[in-house]
Amino acid sequence: MPIPQQVSGVDRSLLRDDVFRRLRDAIIDGTFLPGEQLKDGDxxxxxxxxxxxxxxxxxxxxxxxxxxxxxxxxxxxxxxDPKAVRDARDVVAAMHVLAVREMAGxxxxxELDRMRHANRRFAKALAKDDIAAAMDADEEFHRVPVTVLGNDAIASVLDLFGPVVRRAERERFAADGQASLERHEQLIALLSSGDVEGASDLTFETWHTLDVDDHPEPEQS
Structure with missing residues (x-):
């Protein structure tokens, strides 16, 4: 049969990005465990x-x-790897600090309503003990200042190092998600009032509350 000329083909870049996100999320949420072999055919x-x-x-x-x-x-x-997480965390924190400094005031x-909406989703996910949904909402929340800044270099750095941090963040949300919820509310207030130093200090603190011990995680046998 003839191929319709007016219909465009599938955007291969979108397909690649979707596959990357699916595999990334499966590692972050523990679907694929440390040490598990990944076969491209499967x-x-x-x-x-x-x-x-x-x-x-x-x-x-x-x-x-x-x-x-x-x-x-x-x-x-x-x-x-605890050191890799701390290194990535420091880079991620610095990028988010740059973003909120520009957004404050x-x-x-x-834009603030988008952050409030994401934080409401975050609260609902925590109430349901849905860590995956909480992480999605948290990522949406922190993405707003980065999107507002519109700096492609910062976005690329976060795409590279963010997944390592997100993977370690699951334990924090499971143990003390309420503290993150409160910091989100504080950040919205600081951004709204134009408190540049307060917003940047809180953002730095938020990311540096994430820490991991130096005991290696056992691999899957």
Whole structure:
């Protein structure tokens, strides 16, 4: 049959990004455990795609430190390395501080409402003990100042180092999500009032409350 000329094909970049996000989230939420081997054929079948976008996603995950590839052997989910988490946390914190410093006093009502909406979602997820939904809402909350800033370099840095931090964050939300909820509310108030130093100090503190011990996480046998 002839191919309709007026219909565009699937955007391959969107497909690659979607596959990357699905695999990234599966590692962050524990669907794939540290030490677990990831086979591109099995992953392609699971996601209903070809092996090419899966292989590309695994390369990106390797750059983020979520997987370890051994050429000619296997690709496995990495263990949570405390130093790597702290290094990534420091970079992520610095990027978010830059974003809120620019947003403080300049935020529109619509932008602040987006943060309030995300924080309401965060509160509801915590009430239901839905950590995955809480993490999604938290990411949406912190994404607002970054989006407002519109700095592609900062967004790229966060895309690279953010997943390592998010993976370690699950334990914090499970143990003390209420503290994060309160810090979100404080940040909205500081941004609204134009308190640049207060907003940047709170943002720095927020990210540096995340810490991990130096006991290596056991790999899956």
């Amino acid at each position: 992953l392609a079948e699971w996601l209903g795609v070809s092996r090419t976008p899966v292989r590309e996603a695994l390369l990106r995950l390797g750059a983020s430190g979520l997987v370890v590839a051994k050429p000619g052997r296997s690709t496995t989910v990495s263990t949570i 300049n935020a529109t009502d619509a």
